[in-house]
Amino acid sequence: MSAICAPNPANMSNWFSYENPGISEAAKILKQANEHISESLQNSGTFLAEMLPLQNAYEEASEEGWDGYDAEKINYATYVNAQKFLSLLPAGIEAPEFTPESDGEISIEWQKSSKRIFSVSVGQDGRLTYVGFYGKSRAKGVEYLDDEIPQNILSNIKRILQ
């Protein structure tokens, strides 16, 4: 008769500190960025609940053809950029919606009606493609995510939320 041995919790922390020599440098950088973002989110007071819709969108679009029409999957770099964008939003901003796109990008948007919507598409290289509808007025362009959200985009977020 064999005995079932339960894992010793004291040893479990070692499981997560194991260095897998198979991880590439790029993956390490992304991992560090992800950890930094998670820490920033906790420090800024952004609740974990705001991350869950983003995570759900990422997981739903994590394989090729996820939309039934041969869509490109959302890769991890795009997901990390979307997390970074979320972490850099000013405190108190209304939570946006996250939607995967067929070209592998994630849209982050605020919509008040069919005529009032501001949407930013986040790409794997940090490219931010934005379009805003404000009644008959329009705004659109391209920026890149750096250590802060570009002013053009922040202005449009404030405009849609006012």
Next chain:
Amino acid sequence: MTKFLKTFYLTLKEYFNNKDSSEVEAEKFVPSEEPIIRHVFSKSHCANNAVKWQAFSPNMKQGITTSVSRCQGWSCDEKKQNGIGVGIESNREIKARAELIVQSAMSVNLAVEISEPPIRHANIINWHQDKEDRKEQAMELVNEVYSHKIY
């Protein structure tokens, strides 16, 4: 019989030779008054009982096109069955559909080109090359949808 077939052949040949290029070109496109459907297989592309603009974003791997079905004369059930059939090919469950008139696509500088087989299949084409312009087209196009059906 042979004489009849020869006359018939020559008549057809003359007919097609006399057609001008604009008439031939027009037959490639779905008439502007016809309804079309975009089937949706991702729950992320539906919200608040409506299909979102992202559902219309073109496929970049196949010539920047958006696949649709021509649904002239179809009942609600036939429209749904068409969507289920499209989903079977990609092993996806139908989640919703959005219906609009071809003229609506033309109003945002798009066109709907017949692309068969399969029968009744068409593609929305003429999307802009730049992402921000394509995105604007898709966001305007969804506002032209006259019927959203979430299953």
